[in-house]
Amino acid sequence: MKPFMPQLVYIEPRALEYPLGRELKKKFEDLNIEIRETTSHNQIRDLPGENDLQKYRVAKSTLVVGIRKTLKFDSSKPSAEYAIPLATGCMGHCHYCYLQTTLGSKPYIRTYVNLDEIFEAAEKYINERKPEITRFEAACTSDIVGIDHLTHSLKRAIEYFGKSEYGVLRFVTKFHHVDHLLDAEHNGKTRFRFSINSRYVIKNFEPGTSSFEERMEAARKVAGAGYPLGFIVAPIYRHEAWKEGYHELFERLSEALNGVDIPDLTFELIQHRFTGPAKKVIQKNYPKTKLELDETKRKYKWGRYGIGKYVYQKEEAEELETTIRGYIAEFFPKAEIQYFT
16 A cells, blocks of 8 residues: 555644654645644644545544644553653544544544654653663554654654663554664664454455555564564454454464564454444444444443443453464464463
């Protein structure tokens, strides 16, 4: 698939006080992309479209260039101590994505240009915890790789953490546009992870993302550039013939990585889950989705802040975990499984 290019760009006036803001404005002017002004990246109200569905589609191809004013980072367990806010939103159309409800009425993509201020905030968190290592997740609210060919914010973050003694970076992506990141001076401080899934899940629920083959090509490049590499299998979804589907996934993954040196490969396993509000938004944005969202088949699990989610029944979840762990042991016996949730 081609790299993302916005159809419409909004810019906060204050973003032009920063070099990256001015650089992006010139870039989009040179590309003849329509640029509008907005008082705030949180207040985009005039998106084109005759109905909600059209406006949602337009939002997914709209980039907002702004300033991240709130520099208090959210905690991000189990994958990291904190989320580092480089961008918000994603151009992908994954039906199951939790950003459907997290972003609510603001599904457009936002990139933040005050990077030095964001890195200064990260340094404070690092200093509070040192000599412990502090992990920062750059993909909690976006697929940052999907826009980084335009912004290079992620590349700057990689090189910032490459010089850090006690801070490390990690992110996950479904996109293969990684070439500009291969020469970054990461010094082994950034773990590059790819999201993978069975053919059924990618085909039915991940439109607008790179194919499995493209992700594997990118993974080989990333490993060749010396990045620590990992994979997130998410969401693990009980579809028809799911055991065969996931076994084939690891078979294909093993073949794709054959001959590639990956000294500390990691896997993270996340079962499919959804919330009540998410179900409404998913069915509104993707009315023809095949995604199974039947609360009566699920177990209700309380989460942080009193917001619960529907996960698989205990026996079903245990079967998922045992099965996937078995496949990883079969094809990647030296890999570390960091968690199942």
